[in-house]
Amino acid sequence: MQQGNLTALSITIFVILTVVLIGFLAGRDKATRSSVEEWSVGGRRFGGLLVWFLVGADLYTAYTFLGLTSTAYTAGSLAFFAIPYSVLAYFISYFFLPKLWKVANEHKLTTLADYARERFDSKLLSSLIAIVGVLMLIPYICLQLSGIQDTLQVAGTGFINVKVVVITSFLLVALYTFFSGIKGPTYTAIIKDVLVWAIMLFMVVSLPIMHFGGWNPMVDKIVTEAPHLLTIPESGPKGVAWFMTAAFVSSLALFMWAHAATGVFTAKSADAIRKNALYLPLYNIVLILVVFLGFIAFLVLPDGTDPRFALLALIQTSYGGIGQGLAYSTIALASLIPCSIMAIGASNLFANNIYRDLINPKVKGAKLTMITRGMVFIVIGLALLFGLVFPQALVSLQLLGVSGMVQIFPAIVISLFWRNQSREATIIGLIVGLVVTFTVYSTGTSLGIYEGFWGLMANFATVVVLNPIFVKKAKNSSSAVKDYLFNQTLKEEQLVRKGA
Amino acid sequence: MKKLLLIVLISAPFIAQLVVLPFVNRIDPIIFGLPFLQFWLFLWIVLTPFCTLGIYHLQKSEGSLD
Numbered sequence: 001m002q003q004g005n006l007t008a009l010s011i012t013i014f015v016i017l018t019v020v021l022i023g024f025l026a027g028r029d030k031a032t033r034s035s036v037e038e039w040s041v042g043g044r045r046f047g048g049l050l051v052w053f054l055v056g057a058d059l060y061t062a063y064t065f066l067g068l069t070s071t072a073y074t075a076g077s078l079a080f081f082a083i084p085y086s087v088l089a090y091f092i093s094y095f096f097l098p099k100l101w102k103v104a105n106e107h108k109l110t111t112l113a114d115y116a117r118e119r120f121d122s123k124l125l126s127s128l129i130a131i132v133g134v135l136m137l138i139p140y141i142c143l144q145l146s147g148i149q150d151t152l153q154v155a156g157t158g159f160i161n162v163k164v165v166v167i168t169s170f171l172l173v174a175l176y177t178f179f180s181g182i183k184g185p186t187y188t189a190i191i192k193d194v195l196v197w198a199i200m201l202f203m204v205v206s207l208p209i210m211h212f213g214g215w216n217p218m219v220d221k222i223v224t225e226a227p228h229l230l231t232i233p234e235s236g237p238k239g240v241a242w243f244m245t246a247a248f249v250s251s252l253a254l255f256m257w258a259h260a261a262t263g264v265f266t267a268k269s270a271d272a273i274r275k276n277a278l279y280l281p282l283y284n285i286v287l288i289l290v291v292f293l294g295f296i297a298f299l300v301l302p303d304g305t306d307p308r309f310a311l312l313a314l315i316q317t318s319y320g321g322i323g324q325g326l327a328y329s330t331i332a333l334a335s336l337i338p339c340s341i342m343a344i345g346a347s348n349l350f351a352n353n354i355y356r357d358l359i360n361p362k363v364k365g366a367k368l369t370m371i372t373r374g375m376v377f378i379v380i381g382l383a384l385l386f387g388l389v390f391p392q393a394l395v396s397l398q399l400l401g402v403s404g405m406v407q408i409f410p411a412i413v414i415s416l417f418w419r420n421q422s423r424e425a426t427i428i429g430l431i432v433g434l435v436v437t438f439t440v441y442s443t444g445t446s447l448g449i450y451e452g453f454w455g456l457m458a459n460f461a462t463v464v465v466l467n468p469i470f471v472k473k474a475k476n477s478s479s480a481v482k483d484y485l486f487n488q489t490l491k492e493e494q495l496v497r498k499g500a
Numbered sequence: 501m502k503k504l505l506l507i508v509l510i511s512a513p514f515i516a517q518l519v520v521l522p523f524v525n526r527i528d529p530i531i532f533g534l535p536f537l538q539f540w541l542f543l544w545i546v547l548t549p550f551c552t553l554g555i556y557h558l559q560k561s562e563g564s565l566d
Contacts, residue, residue, distance in 0.1 A: 083541045084517035087548050091513050094552050215533050223527060223535065230527050230535045240525060244518045278552045284545050288538060 002316070003158040011325025012155050013165075016332055019188045020172045023340070026187045027180025036369050039181035040110050040348045041265040046186070048272040053189045054182075054263040054341070055276060056283055059086065059254070060196060062147030062335035063140075065290055069311040072294025076229035078238055079291045085247040087281045089254035094277035096413045097255060098270035103416075103481055111345075112261045113353035116411050118481040120423040123357040128430060129408050130353035133258045136401045137346045138379065140257075141339055142387035145170065148335035149387075154312040155328045167384060169336060174380040177340045178373050182266060185340040192333040197286060199330040203315075204289040207296050210318055222295055229295055237448055245450040252413075253406035253452070258345030259338065339380070347375035400441055403452025407433035410463050419486045422470035425463045433459030506558050509551045516544050 026032070033039045046054065064082070071079035100115065109115050113133065117126030145166065152162045176184045212218040222229060233239040254260055267273050297310040305313055315327045351372035356363050363371070411426045437455030440446050446454065467474075524540040531539045559565040 077537060080538070080541055083545065087545055088513060088517060091548055091552060094555070219530065219533055219535065223530075227527060231525050231537055232521070234522075234525075240522050244521055248518055274556065278549050278556070281545055281548045285542070288542055288545070 002154075004154065004156045005316075005321045005324055006159060007321025008324035008328055009156045009159055011322065012152070012329040012332055015325075015329035016169055016336065019191060019333055019336070020169075020176055022191070023173070023176035023180055023184035023188050026183040027176070032181050032183050033179070033369070033373060035365075036110055036348070036352070036372050037108060039369060039373060040262060040344050042182045042186065044105060044266060045268050046266040046272070047268060048275045050186055051263065051267045051272055051276050052279065053193050054186050054266060055260065055280060056189070056193050058257075058259050058263045058338055058341050060193075060283070060286070060334065061144055061338040062151070062331050063143040064287070065200075065331060065334060066147050066150065066308070066311055067143075068287065068290050069294035069297060069314075070307040070309075072229070072291045073298050073310040074307045075238065076226075076295075077232050077291075078243060079294060080232075080288070081243045081247045081250075082287055082291075083247075083284055085250040086254070086284050086287065088247065088251035090277050090280040092251055093255050094274060096416055097264055097273045097277065099416050099485075100412070101264060101267060101270050101273050103484060104265055106484055107481055110262075110265060111258065111348050111352055112256065112408065112412050113349055113357075115481070116408075116415075117353070117357060118479060119415050119485075120411070120426060121477065121479045122423045122427070125411060125423060125427050125430075126353045127358045128427065129411060130349040130357070132404055132408060132430075132434070133349045134346050134354070134379075136404045137258055137342055137349075138383050138386065140401055141342050141346075141380065141383035144335040144339045144342070145383060145387040148332050150309060150312060151328050151331045151335070154309065154316055155324070163388065167388075169332075170339070170380055170384055173336050173340050174343065174376050177343055177380075178376045181373070182262065182341070182344055185337050185344075186266070188333070188337050188340075192330070192337050195326075195330045196334060199327055200286050200289055203293060203327065207293065207314070207318060211296060211300050218296065218299075221299060226295070226298060229298060235448070237446075239448055241448050242450055245453040249406050249450050249452040249456060250402050252409050252456070253402045256405045256408050256412060258349050259342040260345075262341060262345040262348065339383075343376045343379045346379045347372050350375045350379070400437065400451065403437045403441070403450070403455055404434060406452050406456055407437065407459055409456065410459060414463075416485060419482070420467070420471050420474050421463070422467050422474035424470040424473075425466040428466055429459045429463035432462045502558060502562070506555060509554045509558070513544065513548045513551055516547075517541070 031038060032042075037043060068079050068082055103109070103119075104115060107118055109118065111130070113126040113129040116129050117123055148169065149162060149166050152160070152165055156162060156165070208215045208218040212221055232243050255264065264273060267276075293314065294310055297305075297314040300317070301310065301313055312328075312331075315324055319327065351368060355371060356368060407430050410421075410429055415421050415426065433455040436458040437451050440454045441451045525537055527535045527537070529536055534542060556565070
């Protein structure tokens with residue numbers, strides 16, 4: 001590894017420490033940790049703009065920037081699947097998130113598994129969803145970890161022990177998350193988002209000028225020298241069919257992630273969520289530009305550069321100390337802040353839906369709050385352990401994360417609209433979906449289609465075929481959430497009659 | 501009429517960003533400095549919020565927004 005740059009390293013460390021400090025300051029008020037609802041979803045008081053920053057911080061991570069550029073570097077336009085994926089994810093969310101938010105608000109729910117438990121009156125289903133959620137989220141946290149590790153390695157080789165700094169910065173994040181709850185990542189997310197926009201725009205404007213004399217000469221050069229980068233392969237294991245199914249399945253999966261759901265539940269009204277669904281697609285303009293940075297890396301960097309380091313190496317060869325420092329600190333923040341939100345999401349699932357629903361149903365109040373907060377250290381500790389000790393074991397889980405998460409879509413979203421969806425069919429469908437996804441992945445029989453697509457189709461088919469068998473029970477059963485969702489007009493009529 | 505418009509607004513982002521991909525998967529023409537595929541994706545980043553906005557106003561005028 002080439003020696004790092006001391007100015008760049010100092011700037012990066014300075015920015016990280018400032019943000020950690022702000023993370024702590026965000027929790028000065030003791031109320032931020034007084035209950036699970038305050039700590040994990042900020043008492044549901046965030047307006048549209050804060051939710052925007054929070055969801056943006058959630059979803060645009062270090063892995064987004066490093067992963068997309070390295071995909072663009074190796075596989076060209078396949079990387080653009082991230083565009084329709086996230087645009088459609090927000091579009092789809094417009095139709096179900098406001099409803100989900102209202103149920104969660106009315107019944108004081110803080111996780112998606114909470115919703116499934118109340119909707120289907122099933123602790124089995126809620127703990128199953130929580131296990132899938134935590135199992136898929138820890139590898140995702142590890143990805144952030146390797147993002148900051150790579151960044152510090154490029155910035156600090158020869159000056160610092162990268163592992164020690166990575167562990168320290170993650171423990172600091174765990175500590176401020178424990179202390180401030182969701183308020184920590186929210187306020188720091190604003191800094192991160194502003195930096196991301198500023199730095200990415202700066203890079204997209206300056207890099208083509210530095211290396212090619214402008215944007216248009218750059219595009220001409222890609223067209224003549226590497227046209228294969230600019231279109232999606234027609235066939236092969238990852239071609240157009242993969243692109244379409246991957247984008248579609250990922251867009252359904254996005255808000256099934258615990259950290260995305262946490263961000264959504266902080267909103268103060270269903271309208272704040274609608275507005276976010278409306279404006280968040282615009283955030284993706286950054287993503288298109290980021291993919292082009294991968295193309296620039298392809299043209300500029302010497303052959304044999306490790307694709308994983310495509311963006312970082314491009315920054316290193318193009319800028320001086322200050323420019324490098326600002327770029328590295330942006331990527332470092334894009335790793336640490338989402339990590340904090342992910343840890344909150346995973347801890348919440350663990351404490352509420354695995355510990356309480358499965359192990360100790362009597363726990364409540366202050367003790368549950370303390371357990372939820374304490375789980376942050378376990379979740380981040382596990383991520384550190386796996387990330388540093390068994391990095392290889394995580395690769396499959398990372399690849400399958402989206403395909404696994406999307407399997408809870410029928411339980412969470414379809415159930416908002418389908419009154420007679422039965423508990424049994426939903427649980428079996430979820431399990432079938434997971435099994436099919438893993439089988440297709442491990443046997444390599446995806447036929448050029450995204451693995452999660454096969455799983456989701458099997459999942460849907462199972463629910464539809466099995467539901468009639470259990471429908472009688474579902475029809476007769478009732479729960480507060482079910483009444484709220486489907487009998488509201490009935491209730492209002494009754495109230496009117498009583499009043500008259 | 502309103503129902504038809506609603507269906508169009510709901511399906512347009514899916515058709516434009518998934519179904520027609522094989523037909524827009526090309527480099528020429530280059531528009532605003534973007535090869536055609538990238539231009540097309542960029543265009544729908546901007547157009548999708550308008551679809552959502554249209555749906556929002558339709559629902560509001562019908563009173564079906566709760």
